[in-house]
Amino acid sequence: DAKTTQPTSMDCAEGRAANLPCNHSTISGNEYVYWYRQIHSQGPQYIIHGLKNNETNEMASLIITEDRKSSTLILPHATLRDTAVYYCIVRVGGNQGGKLIFGQGTELSVKP
Amino acid sequence: GAVVSQHPSWVICKSGTSVKIECRSLDFQATTMFWYRQFPKQSLMLMATSNEGSKATYEQGVEKDKFLINHASLTLSTLTVTSAHPEDSSFYICSARTSGRGTEAFFGQGTRLTVV
Numbered sequence: 051d052a053k054t055t056q057p058t059s060m061d062c063a064e065g066r067a068a069n070l071p072c073n074h075s076t077i078s079g080n081e082y083v084y085w086y087r088q089i090h091s092q093g094p095q096y097i098i099h100g101l102k103n104n105e106t107n108e109m110a111s112l113i114i115t116e117d118r119k120s121s122t123l124i125l126p127h128a129t130l131r132d133t134a135v136y137y138c139i140v141r142v143g144g145n146q147g148g149k150l151i152f153g154q155g156t157e158l159s160v161k162p
Numbered sequence: 163g164a165v166v167s168q169h170p171s172w173v174i175c176k177s178g179t180s181v182k183i184e185c186r187s188l189d190f191q192a193t194t195m196f197w198y199r200q201f202p203k204q205s206l207m208l209m210a211t212s213n214e215g216s217k218a219t220y221e222q223g224v225e226k227d228k229f230l231i232n233h234a235s236l237t238l239s240t241l242t243v244t245s246a247h248p249e250d251s252s253f254y255i256c257s258a259r260t261s262g263r264g265t266e267a268f269f270g271q272g273t274r275l276t277v278v
Contacts, residue, residue, distance in 0.1 A: 084266060093168075093255045093269035094206070137205075149196055150257065150267055152206040 054138045059157040062132075068125040070156050072138030075119040080142050083114060084150065085123045087134040087158075094137065094152075097123065128160045164190045166258045168270030175246055175277055183241045183273045185256030191236035192258035196267065197229070200253040212239055246277040 055073040062068040074083065082101050086094040098105055098112045100121075105112045111124040125132055137155040141148055165188040175181045185195060194213050198206040210226075212218035212233035220226045228250075230242040239258075243250055253274055259267040 086269075088206075091253070091272070091274075093166075093272045094257075096266045096268060099266055149208055149211050151208060152198075154205050 054140060054153055056136075056138055056153065056156045058154065059159070061159050061161055062125075062128045064130060064160055064162050065127055068128040068132065068158060068160070070123040070125075070136050070138075070158065071120065072123070073120045074138070074140045077118050077140050078142075081140045082142070083112065083118075083121050084139045084141065085110070085112065086137045086139065086150075086152075087132075088137070088155075089131075089134045097136075128158075130160050130162065132158065133160045134158060164188075164258075164260075164268045166192075166256065166268045166270040168256055168273050170273060171271060172274040173276070175275070177247055177277055178245055180242055180244045181246055181275060183243075183254055183256075183275075185239045185241070185258065185270050187237050187258040187260075187268075190258075190260050192239070193236065193261045194259045194267075195233055195239040196257040196259075197231060197239075197241050198255045198257065200255060200272075206255060209241075243275065246275070248277045251275055251277045 082099050084099040085097040088094045100112045114121045135155040135157050139150050167186045169184045197209045200206045209224045210218045210220045212231050214233050214236050218231035233239040253272050255272045256270045257267045
């Protein structure tokens with residue numbers, strides 16, 4: 051599975067949008083982009099995933115560039131409870147979908 | 163999202179004893195389950211992948227005789243840490259996924275193992 055590159059840490063003011071970037075320049079055509087987050091001492095929580103179109107759900111929006119080499123996770127109105135480590139992972143989807151390999155992620159701190 | 167439950171949430175055991183951790187998918191059938199280990203201030207490290215009814219596939223460097231994984235049904239997988247030592251103290255997390263295109267995996271809440 052392709053590797054991803056994320057900033058180590060980011061700060062965001064409460065109520066503002068948090069934009070978390072991810073580079074995945076070696077992504078293959080059949081690989082999806084997944085985002086998870088992990089709040090301290092809990093299991094990771096699924097946020098969103100996409101293949102090439104932008105996606106939105108109740109938690110976040112995922113913007114994937116046209117060449118699919120990078121993406122941005124957007125939390126539209128960050129709250130203190132969004133403080134967590136955010137992981138961007140690429141992997142093959144479907145029945146051939148493999149394991150989720152976690153990188154170091156981005157530690158997002160939402161501040162009052 | 164789907165619910166994955168781990169039990170126990172935390173456990174303390176004596177060195178040399180074995181500990182079993184259960185992972186259950188509560189509202190879906192998990193064709194594949196994954197086990198991870200996480201040390202403080204580090205990312206999750208995949209230990210093994212198991213498919214229901216098959217032997218687990220272990221990642222390089224993970225001792226299969228020490229970390230026994232059983233995935234006997236579509237809703238239950240167990241990880242047994244045999245002859246535990248203090249260096250096995252860690253946060254163990256399971257993940258479950260069902261088959262399907264682009265299907266995401268869901269994670270349990272984790273089990274904190276402390277070996278004394």
